[in-house]
Amino acid sequence: MKVKIIKEGSFTDAVDQMLGSDADTVTGDSTIPPRGAISTGPSRPKQPYDLILEEKGYVVGDELGKGMFGIVILATDPQDRDVAIKILKKGSGIAKGPMNAAFKREIRNYSTVQEARKQSKIVAKHFPKVFDIFTEGEYGFIVMELLTNKGGRMSLVQDIFQGREGLAAPTADAITQGTYKDVRRRMYTYLTNENSRNRIIDMLLDNVPTDIVDRIKSDMFQVGYLQHGSLENNANPRLLQSLTDRIDNTLLYTAQDAVYGEFGGLKKEFLSNPGLLIFLLNILERLKEYDIQLYYMKNVGIAMAWIDFIRKGSPIGIHNRPEMARADRGGAPAEVGDAIGEAASIRQAIEELERLTGLAGRDMHEGNLMIRQYTGDIVIVDLGLFKPRSEVVEERKKKRKKRRKRRKNKYHWNVGSWYYGGGYGNTDSGGDFGGDGGGGDGKRDDKKKIKVKIVKNLDERCQKGYKTHPTRKTKKMFGKQYRNCVKAEGQIEERELTDAEYNKKKEIAKAMKKDNPNMSDEDIFPIATATAKRVAEGDPKKGTGKKPKGSGRRLYTDENPKDTVSIKYKTPADANKTCAKVKRINKPYARKI
Known part of the structure; x- marks a missing residue:
């Protein structure tokens, strides 16, 4: 009898595998149930899609996750592989609608990425392998490799990608909003790397003269202060008092909102990482020393941009190179984010995928990332919102069109609630830090702008x-x-006024305005028009020998205005033509030259 050894280990390891170990979440082992658990079927009520999968030879297991587009379940395929199956339903979640555009786009995106995986190793490393894609009835099925979101490598995912912390405004308290995340390792990596540290200083000191920026960079070379421990629970009261005094002397009143929370103490980001606060104070103190005017102009902007960067400056942003309106969702610049080596590899894969397929990376938050168990690769698993950049532009146009349509029929005085446009940047385009989306040059810092519609x-x-x-x-x-x-x-069709009637109308209106100064033009002109039509004397159809007032000339007694002859006499040829024309008119009133 031959025995195949799957994995060597002690008796304790075997017991832990059967009963479960308390250290599972620490060691990074996947929490996938053993093969026997899968064969017994799911511990949830059977769904219609379970029957479809069983007919195709799949053994359905438990539900692994649920999102806006569908759910993911554990299963064993006919080749006896443990797989994850993403199940989409037409008209579910945000895919509602007769065309099911989101349903079709997600299936199309996964198929497209598989072709790119065959062409590029870096794309294959950071995007999931799909074994099969098929639709049955109202369901769509994407069968992909089984990944995990457990283990120590997930802490690296949290350092590289954004989570809920990116939703907090610069002045908001992340603790009270429930969006706080410890980014100590990420920021320590940024500030200890010379290239990324200098790039951050460039962003904070945007539009500051280059010689001043270079002097500050050289002064900020020493970063030993990043080693300071947490100030929580009054761990270092002397350092806390020193920082409080420096804040009072360095940060202007409004800028202090960037470092103090709702209850008066330091924000959690600075309380647990005092080195980040010292970095900000060092920059402002040196700017104050070198140029006092720039210090007052940019004090608030620099402070707000720094806290915003701490929260949103992930190496990989929610969207890859987003449009200007969403610049704050793009994360840190590549020069900064690539200080973390794994982030550089992921960025290369995203750019390579866009080059091969045209799909731009979008919606890449930490909840859409998993780990490949055997290699430890970070994998972007949710591709539903990846789309070409041309579609992004079209979506923005459609949204603007809808907004204009909603405002079109509102014809009343409507003073919109005033609001602060978000961000602390060098333009009014919004955003929260850096470039056109923010970064703080002080233009909007000393007073808040009010927008009134x-x-x-x-x-x-x-x-x-x-x-x-x-x-x-x-x-x-x-x-x-x-x-x-x-x-x-029932109204009689009105005709246009003749020259005589128009002149009479002006005379009557002028007289009425003189007699009644308080009378509005809307009341005067209808009366003047009707009166002018009655009293004004127009050109007669046949001549009377009388020149009407306002008429261009007198008509002969028996003249028909239709027989009027145009006369040209500028050249001899014109005169000859005119004379010939006059001779042809056999009328008693025909005028001679």
């Missing part, structure tokens, strides 16, 4: 004989909205 109230009335259209109340002309007035039913 005012919609004009269209209270003008239609003129006499007209009424507002029953369905289309307004119309747009010359870029503005006006009341849509149409002719009332």
Whole structure:
């Protein structure tokens, strides 16, 4: 009888494997149930998709996770491999709608990535292997390799990718909002690497003269202060008092909101990592020494940009190289983030995938990352929101169009609630740190900008004989909205005024305005128009020998205005043509030259 040894180990190891060890979460072993547990079937109620999988030869296990697009279950495929199956349902989650665009896009993305994995080793390293993709009825199935989110390598995932901490505003207290995450290792790596430290200083001191920035960089070379331990539980009262005094002397009143929490003490980020606060104070103290004017201009911006970078400056952002409107979701610049070696490898894989397939990395938060058990590779498992950059632009256009459509029919005074536009940057484009999305140059620091939205109230009335259209109340002309007035039913079609009537209308309106200064033009002009049509004397159809007031010339007694002849006499040829024309008109009133 032959015996195959799967893994050597002690008796204690075998007991731990059967009963479970208290150290499982520390050692990084996967919590996958043994093969026997899978064969007994899932410990949850059977679902319609379970029957579909069983018909195809899969042994269905427990549910591993659930998201907005579907669920992931554990299973054994017909080749006796432990796999994870992502199950999508048409019309579920945010995929609702007749076209199920999200459903189709997710399946298409996984298929596309598999082709890229065959072409690039770096893509294969950081993206999941898919064994099969198929649809059955209203369900879609993606069968992929089994990964884990347990073990010590997951702490590296938290250092490289953002979580809920990226949702907090610079002035917010992460503890009260429940978004705090310890980033001590990440920031220590950044600040002990000379290239990344200098790049961070460049971001904080944006638009500061280069000679001053270079002097500050040389002064910040020593980073021994990063070794200070936590100040929690009054661990180092002398250091805490020293930092408090420096804050009072260095940070302006508004800038202190960046370091103090809601209850008056230091924010958790600085209380547990005092070296990060010392780094900020050192920069501001040197800027104050070298240029006092720039110090006052940029004090608040630098402080806010620093706390924002601590929270959102992950090596890999939520979106890879996002558009300007979402610059704060892009994480730290590559020069900073690549100080962590694994981050450089992941960034290379994301860029290579976009080069091969056109799919830009999006929605890459720490919840969408797992570990390949045997190699320890970090794998991006959720590809549902990866999309070409052209689609991102189209989505933004559609959103703007929807916003304009919602505002279109609001014709009342509406003073929008004032708000602070977010971010502390050198432009008003929003964002929270660095570049156009923030970084703090002080332009918006000393006072908050108030944005007020005012919609004009269209209270003008239609003129006499007209009424507002029953369905289309307004119309747009010359870029503005006006009341849509149409002719009332039963009204006689009005004609345009003649020159004589128009002149008479102006005379009457001027006289009425003189007699009644308080009378509005809306009331004067309809009366003046109607009166002018009655009293103004126009050109007669046949000549009377009388020159009407306002008329261009006198008509002959028996002249028909239609027989009027145009005369040209500028050149001899014109005169000859005119004379020939006059001779052809056999009328008693034909004028001679």
